[in-house]
Amino acid sequence: MPMRKFKHTVTPDDTAATVGSGDLEVLATPRLATWCENAAFQVCRQSIDSDHTTVGTKIVIEHVKGSAVGTDITILCAEPINDGRRLVCHVSAKDADGEEIAFGEVHRAVVDPDRFMAKCQRIL
Template sequence: MPMRTFQHTVTPADTALALGSGDLEVLATPRLITWCESAAFEVCRPQIDEGRTTVGTFVKLEHVKGSPVGGAVTVSCAEPISDGRRLVCFVTVTDPDGETVASGEVHRAVVDRERFMSKCHRVA
């Protein structure tokens, strides 16, 4: 299955300490999830018709190895599997030694932009 890769270097702003998800200066899981969702969005984008987009609906990620500030990680994202309305991307994150940092899946729903945004702007 074809994979696209996205490179990131951990900065002090990407740490668990900075994001409040822990007290260590290592790559925070919330930042890692953001990078995986961003990769999935980019990989899904070419398959979406004009006037439509994708929104994140589900993330399942196992973060198994720490990455220090200055450390590089590569997010690899497979082409999505589609069930018509939802796209599922499998992701793997590795360090420069090829060791797994995290792996999992990102689900994105295909939505009509205008309809989705009109529902978001409704006031109760």
Template sequence: MPIRHGSSAAVDLVVADDDTAIAIRSGDVPVLATPRLVALFEEAAVAAVAGQLDEGMTTVGMRVQVDHLAPTAVGSTVTAEATLERIDGRRLVFTVAARDSRGLVGAGKVTRVVVDTDRFLDKLS
């Protein structure tokens, strides 16, 4: 099944205490943690190609290039969107952006690689 260039998806998160820099131990302020923002971008990228991969295939993270531009408070909703910008063999490059009620929170690129799930997991042995 071909993966469609331009595929996109958006995911929402209501920022909770567990999503903060304090909870994730990436800082000491009670705002959305950068690692949690990255995870949200990855979630959106996975959703963008959901249902487009052949049986037994999945994508795995390879590269994340993100600028975290503004803080998001606990209780605020942040929406992350990923759009498939480029297909380079097995590499999928997504443009990502996140916004809350005040505007742009973060932006960048996420690269994921299409792999055979079983062959990938065999590398653990």
């Protein structure tokens, strides 16, 4: 299955100490999850009608290796699998040495933006 690549470099703003998910100057898991979700959003965008969008519904990421500031990270995202209710993208993250630092999946629902926002407004 072809994988799209998205590149990032860990900056001080991406660390657990800055994000608030820890106290070390290493890539924060929430930032990694955001990078994975953004990759899935970009990949899914190409699989849906132009009058629809996708919204995140579930992220399962196992972060298995730390990454210091300055580390180059590549997020790999597979084409989505349509399970009938949502699009599921398998993702992984690798450092510049090719070592896997994380893997998992991102689930996204296809929605009509106007209907979705109208439902959100009623909640307020």
